Amino acid sequence: MPFKNYKNTSFYLTVSVLIIALFRLILTSVIPLLDKTESRYAEIARLMYETKEWVVLQIDYGVPFWAKPPLSTWLSALSFETFGVSEMAVRFPSFLLAIILIILLGKMAKKEGVSFYLPAFILLTMPEFLIHTGVVSTDSALSFSIALIMISFWKAMQNETKTFWKYLFFIGLGLGFLAKGPIILIVTVPPIFLWILLQKISIKTVYTKLPWFIGIMLTAVISIPWYILAEQKSPGFLDYFIVGEHFNRFLVPGWKGDLYGSGHSQPLGMIWLFLLAFTFPWIQIVLYKLWKGRKTIFKDAYVTYLVFWLFWTPLFFTISKNILHTYILPVTIPIALLMMYWWKNQEKKRTILWVSTIFPALVMATFFFGFLTGKLDFYMNSDKYLMENQAIDFNNKESLYYWKEKSYSGQFYSFGKAKTILNTQALDTVLESENKSFLIVSNRRKKEIPKEYQLQLKPLDSNYKSTLYLLKTWETSVTTQMNNIKNK
Known part of the structure; x- marks a missing residue:
């Protein structure tokens, strides 16, 4: 019987991890960049790579992007430098960060006498972690930084003989400031502080365990220079990023100050539903174990530390309405560490083990079903295939336009050449052009185009959200030219 002994269990874990990881790596290449968030950050990285502007992030040519620090964008742009511009290149850094975390936890698992592949299996079967193992997102870099901070602090407090852990704590802080900003302090310092209080650890002990002076200098050297340069090159950045992104976004429901979209308003406490859904089934097991051993939880310093780490983030975001499910990505690590600790x-x-494979199995089944039925292109939230299927040649004076609002995937796959038509006057100008022109119209915006103009649009292709048109005036112009040539 499978899992009857350690050998069978270890084999199952190993094979499962390798299959899931390989499948996830393949997806980084075959799935197009998805609107809106992923393709936006991919386009920001592409612009950095193209313009060589490494300080001020841009959401379009000459338009600064103040909402996030640069770490994830730097990594993706450097990946472009190495591998060229592609889906896999822009996603590879987040995949690599996930693998590094998996290896780190795997080594910790071996020291606890469990399979090296156990934490990898736990993480890769949690929906949130699997999604972010190869997706363009700032949350991957943030989660990596948080894990580095929390694990290194624990190691430093346990008289770890290897001194690099003491410095990794401050390196993690520096990377966290570059990954998401001051929020790194909000999601790490409180759980550490609460644990210190509960364990009655003296300030002197904490002071002597870590190289505070050198460490703070290290954090500052890593993070502060970019903030200074960004404000110098793009005045107003610090006010928007510090006040807007770190206070207004979370404390003001439906915050209207977002320059790059709209607030993701959710019911209060929605973060807990995200936690239950996107870390299934492991959070349910953790909750059961904690409830069962509720009388002795705080007698185990390690479990207490992980519990504070796990629950602080959802507790903090409980009072916020502007949240995303990605906010619970960092807590996948303490969940995995708790399960490792209890596994024996x-x-x-x-x-x-069987139940935990439900989500990755569903993802694989959905992908292969879509691929085999030919429906994958249609249901992808991306405009890649609309352009690819028509082989739009931007180097041969062919133009791509969007009605009212261009998508980030359109910007990325057109290499920044997609343009926006805001009104019928601008559409008239395009219709008068003799160049071959295409227009992508969101299905929800089609009614905004007057009927007399719709007659000038020839539908070529569509997906579930948009339709690609060829402007008929170009066809008429070409036909007229051909007839004139024949008549001569």
């Missing part, structure tokens, strides 16, 4: 005595391992 865990009951019903076989059932747990």
Whole structure:
């Protein structure tokens, strides 16, 4: 029977991890960049790579992007420098960060006497972690930084003989400031502080365990120079980023000050539903174990530390309405560490392992179903195939336009050449051009185009959200030219 002994369990974990990781790596190449968030950050990285502007992030040519620090964009742009511009290149840094975390936790697992592949299996079967193992996002770099901070602090407090852990704590802080900003302090310092208080650890002990002077200098050297340069090159950045992104976004429901979209307003406490759904089934097991051992939880310093790490983030975001499910990505690490710690005595391992494969199995089944039925292109939230199927040649004076609002995937796959038509006057100008022109119209915006103009549009291709048109005036112009040539 599978999982009857350690050898069978270890084999199942190893094979499962390799299959899921390989499948996830393949997806980084075959799935187009998805609107809106992923393709936006991919386009920001592409602009950095193209313009060589490494300080001020841009959301369009000459338009600064103040909403996030540069770490994830730097990594993606450097990946472009290495591999060229592609989906896999822009996603590879987040995949690599996930693998580094998996290896780090794997080594910790071996020291605890469990399979090296156990934490990898736990993480890769949690929906949130699997999604971010190869997606263009600032949350991957943030989660990596948080894990580095929290693990290194624990190691430093345990008289770890290897001194690099003491410095990794401050390196993690520096990277966190570059990954998402001051929020790194909000999601790491409180759980550490609460743990210190509960364990009655003296300030002197904390002071002597870490190289505070050198460490703070290290954090400052890593992070502060970019903030200074960004404000100098793009005045107003600090006010928008610090006040707007770190206070107004979370404390003002439906915040209207977002320059790059709209607030993601959710019911209060929605973060807990995200936690239950996107870390299934492992959070349910953790909650059961904690409830079962509720009388002794705080007697174990390690479990207490991980519990504070796990629950602080959702607790903090409970009062916020502007949230995303990605905010719970960092807590996948303490969930995995808790399961590693309990695994030797865990009951019903076989059932747990089978149930945990539900999400990755569904993802694989959905992908192959879409691929085999030919529906994958149609249901992807991306405009890649609309352009690719028509082989739009931007180097041969062919133009691509969007009605009212261009998508970020359109910007990325057109290499920044897609333009926006805001009104019928601008559409008249394009219709008068003799160049071959295409127009992508969102299905929800089609009614905004007057009927007399719709007659000038020839539908070529569509997906579930948009339709690609050829401007008929170009066809008429070409036909007229051909007839004139024949008549001569």
